Amino acid sequence: MEEFEKLEFEKNLSNINSLETDTELIGREDEAKEILYRIISGNMLLIEGREGVGKTALLKYAIDNFKGKGKVIYVNVSKVSKRFNISDLLKKKSKEMILLVDNAQYLSKKNNERIKDYYDQDYIRSVIFTTTDYNLINFTDALKTRIGRSIIRLTNIDKDDALEIAKTRLDDEGMLPNDVLEQLYSDSNNLKEFLINCDLLCGYLENKNKKKATKQDIKKVPNLKLEENINREREICSECEEELMKVGDYWRCSKCDQYCTICGALYEDDDEECPECGIKIMEDEE
Amino acid sequence: MKKLTWYHELGFFNNPFSVKPTVFHNEIIGHHQTMAEITKEIMNSGILLVSGEYGTGKTTSLKRIIFKFRSGRLEGKKVIYYNCNQSEKSIDFDKLLINAGGFFRKLFRIRKKNMIILLDEAQDMNKKDMEQVEKYYDTGFLKSVVFVSKNKNLKFSEGLKEKNNINKFELSNMDNEEAIEMIRKRIGKLQFISDEIIVKIFNVNKNSRAFLKNCEDVCKYTFDNGNRIVEEEYIKKALK
Numbered sequence: 386m387e388e389f390e391k392l393e394f395e396k397n398l399s400n401i402n403s404l405e406t407d408t409e410l411i412g413r414e415d416e417a418k419e420i421l422y423r424i425i426s427g428n429m430l431l432i433e434g435r436e437g438v439g440k441t442a443l444l445k446y447a448i449d450n451f452k453g454k455g456k457v458i459y460v461n462v463s464k465v466s467k468r469f470n471i472s473d474l475l476k477k478k479s480k481e482m483i484l485l486v487d488n489a490q491y492l493s494k495k496n497n498e499r500i501k502d503y504y505d506q507d508y509i510r511s512v513i514f515t516t517t518d519y520n521l522i523n524f525t526d527a528l529k530t531r532i533g534r535s536i537i538r539l540t541n542i543d544k545d546d547a548l549e550i551a552k553t554r555l556d557d558e559g560m561l562p563n564d565v566l567e568q569l570y571s572d573s574n575n576l577k578e579f580l581i582n583c584d585l586l587c588g589y590l591e592n593k594n595k596k597k598a599t600k601q602d603i604k605k606v607p608n609l610k611l612e613e614n615i616n617r618e619r620e621i622c623s624e625c626e627e628e629l630m631k632v633g634d635y636w637r638c639s640k641c642d643q644y645c646t647i648c649g650a651l652y653e654d655d656d657e658e659c660p661e662c663g664i665k666i667m668e669d670e671e
Numbered sequence: 672m673k674k675l676t677w678y679h680e681l682g683f684f685n686n687p688f689s690v691k692p693t694v695f696h697n698e699i700i701g702h703h704q705t706m707a708e709i710t711k712e713i714m715n716s717g718i719l720l721v722s723g724e725y726g727t728g729k730t731t732s733l734k735r736i737i738f739k740f741r742s743g744r745l746e747g748k749k750v751i752y753y754n755c756n757q758s759e760k761s762i763d764f765d766k767l768l769i770n771a772g773g774f775f776r777k778l779f780r781i782r783k784k785n786m787i788i789l790l791d792e793a794q795d796m797n798k799k800d801m802e803q804v805e806k807y808y809d810t811g812f813l814k815s816v817v818f819v820s821k822n823k824n825l826k827f828s829e830g831l832k833e834k835n836n837i838n839k840f841e842l843s844n845m846d847n848e849e850a851i852e853m854i855r856k857r858i859g860k861l862q863f864i865s866d867e868i869i870v871k872i873f874n875v876n877k878n879s880r881a882f883l884k885n886c887e888d889v890c891k892y893t894f895d896n897g898n899r900i901v902e903e904e905y906i907k908k909a910l911k
Binding site for chain 1: 676685690692725730754880881887888891
């Protein structure tokens, strides 16, 4: 039995999957308003922010507001194959679709052009992109001029708002008192990790049959994603000094390494299948 | 829609400052002279190159041409619009010409003749595409070819160059009067934004697309701040 089921909750309290939670957005009222406006008025919008800051949660908010009419398309570009073609999603050619592109930094140039084209012809009513860094994006100038000034730069939300999010999800069980939450928040890197840490702490308390957490408990919980642990996990490519990405069980450089995008295993030029997971390797046409 | 926006308050159903070329497709402001010449040149079966920077209205002019030469359903199309960045490989002209025809042509796979072809983003065309265009132009399938590109010096194939009848048109930014006309066409005589303010916003950035976006942002800022008339101070605040 999962830890949250023991506590008689239907779902994991600190569910960090932004697309599954249905709690209200806390601490992001202005941004939420802006997103709705940009979608209604048919603009393009870019949301920039570090990992775990709440980009996907904002997209979820957009989905909630426009769902039910078959008009919203959500695509996470970091999870699609290299052959991914945005036109496949728009095949029915119904007009005025709302396109939400998560992790737009992985979008290929061809798909860039396609989006611009569909947008101009009004098959797409509006587009919301999210990215970790505006400079990483290989948007064409045509797309950049269409986005223009519509960029939201997300920063970490206030401590108070973060605590409120944790509390609304905990349903005021009194398990994690205020001072513990505060300590946990200042130790965590971002909102996402703060929620993961809350979850781990609850699990730890459950195992020890404790009803209430203290500050000392934080140090005893194994695997907490605290700031110091995170910093140690970052790795840099020895050749080009770019930050490495975690793919499967490996750390890989997107420029220098030739790896399977699913399990992260390296492969040779003449390999047709991935040596570890056996999936067929698709070469990028460009 | 749950939430009304500033333009809903004014009684518009759609965003009047939309930058999409299709929304106001039969109204093009500025370039009157150029448009007339382009139309004339197309009638004379010429090869044209229309160039201009981002957002000066290249695609919008094309939409205007399509609108002008449109025709009924049965006879098929007279104009083919093709965006060159759609395809990964070479352009399949046969397919385009067959699809342009009516029902019978499609059934018997007959290519239509005397077509006007509009090639958007022509800078993405490769050498083979250029040679194909030349071939189809010479054999009479294409009556007139319009290349649309963001740079003036498009690499034409040798054969096309030799014909020496490529007419070049360059689209430039609008002037103050045209800017006012463009906005008035979209919002009518509503006085929430005055002509002087329009000119002031226009002078921040003269690019048509940027100008429309700026207008929208200024209006939105004004209404968000509870005001109903755009004043000069809002321009700086909204466009910082």
